[in-house]
Amino acid sequence: MKTLFLSAAIATSLLAQTVQAGEKMNDLEIAHTAYTAGQLDIRYAHLALAVSENTEVRAFAETMLRDHAAVNTAAVNLITKLNVTPQDNDLSRALVQGAADKRAELMSLSGKAFDCVYAQNELGYHQVVNKTVEESFIPAVTVEPLKELLSEALVTFKVHEGHAEMMVKGLQCA
Amino acid sequence: MRLNRRQLCLGAGAVAVAPALPATGAPAARVDIHAFAFEPAHVTIRAGESIEWINHDFAPHTATGDEVNWDTGELEKNDSASLRFDTPGTYPYFCAYHPHMRGMVEVIS
Ligand SMILES: [Cu+2]
Numbered sequence: 001m002k003t004l005f006l007s008a009a010i011a012t013s014l015l016a017q018t019v020q021a022g023e024k025m026n027d028l029e030i031a032h033t034a035y036t037a038g039q040l041d042i043r044y045a046h047l048a049l050a051v052s053e054n055t056e057v058r059a060f061a062e063t064m065l066r067d068h069a070a071v072n073t074a075a076v077n078l079i080t081k082l083n084v085t086p087q088d089n090d091l092s093r094a095l096v097q098g099a100a101d102k103r104a105e106l107m108s109l110s111g112k113a114f115d116c117v118y119a120q121n122e123l124g125y126h127q128v129v130n131k132t133v134e135e136s137f138i139p140a141v142t143v144e145p146l147k148e149l150l151s152e153a154l155v156t157f158k159v160h161e162g163h164a165e166m167m168v169k170g171l172q173c174a
Numbered sequence: 175m176r177l178n179r180r181q182l183c184l185g186a187g188a189v190a191v192a193p194a195l196p197a198t199g200a201p202a203a204r205v206d207i208h209a210f211a212f213e214p215a216h217v218t219i220r221a222g223e224s225i226e227w228i229n230h231d232f233a234p235h236t237a238t239g240d241e242v243n244w245d246t247g248e249l250e251k252n253d254s255a256s257l258r259f260d261t262p263g264t265y266p267y268f269c270a271y272h273p274h275m276r277g278m279v280e281v282i283s
Binding site: 062063066067070071074152153155156159162163 | 209210231232233234250251271272274
C-alpha cells in the first residue's frame with residue numbers, strides 16, 4: 001500500500017512538472033518528448049514480455065509494442081518529411097530517468113509482484129503522458145501535421161489507458 | 175491414398191472450414207476502422223458477397239471472428255482486406271489486438 005501511495009505521489013509530481021514544462025516547449029522539443037515517451041513504453045513492454053507469465057499482461061505488452069511502434073514510425077516519417085531534428089529537453093530527460101528507475105524496480109520483481117507494478121505503472125504512465133499530450137502539447141504545437149499526428153496518437157494512448165485500467169482491476173493487486 | 179481438403183478437415187475433427195475466405199473483385203460492403211471502432215459496426219451482405227475492411231488508424235487492427243475461424247490478418251494503417259462469406263448466418267467479430275472493438279457481419283441468402 002505504501003508503495004502504491006509513493007508511486008502515485010511520484011506520478012503526480014512528474015505530472016505537474018510535465019504539464020508545466022510542456023507550456024514552454026517548442027515544436028521540436030514536443031516532438032522529441034512524444035517520441036521518447038513511446039520508446040520508453042516499448043522498453044517496458046519488452047521487459048514485461050521477458051518476465052511476465054500472465055496471459056493478460058503479455059497481451060497488453062504485445063499491443064504496446066505494436067501500437068507505439070506504429071505511432072513512432074509515423075512520427076519518424078513526418079520528421080523526415082519536414083526535414084527537422086527533434087530536440088532533447090528537460091522533460092524528455094526526466095521521462096528517461098524516471099523510466100530507468102522504474103525498470104530497475106521491475107527487474108527486481110517476478111510473478112504477480114512484477115505484473116502488478118508493471119500494470120500500475122502502465123496506467124500511471126499513460127495517464128501522465130495523455131494529460132500532457134492533450135492539455136499541453138496539442139494546444140502548444142504550431143505545425144499542423146504534428147498537431148494532427150499527436151491528436152491521432154492520443155486516441156491510441158487513451159485506448160491504452162482504458163486497457164491498462166482493466167488490466168490493473170483484473171490483476172486484483174491491492 | 176491422398177486426402178482431399180474436406181477429408182483432411184473432417185479427419186482433424188475440430189478444424190472446420192473457414193466461413194470467410196479471401197476475396198478479389200469489388201466488395202459489396204466496406205467497413206472503415208477508425209479511432210478504434212468498426213464503422214459501420216453491423217453490415218449485411220448476401221451469401222457469396224464480400225466485405226472489405228480498411229484501417230485508418232496508426233494502430234494495427236484485425237477483424238477476427240469470435241470463434242477465431244476467420245480473420246483479415248493484421249491491417250496496418252491504410253491496409254485493407256476483403257473476405258467472402260458464402261454461408262448465411264451471423265458472424266460476430268472483434269479486433270484480436272483490441273478486443274473491446276466489436277462488429278457483426280450478417281449474411282442473408
Ligand atoms: Cu485493434
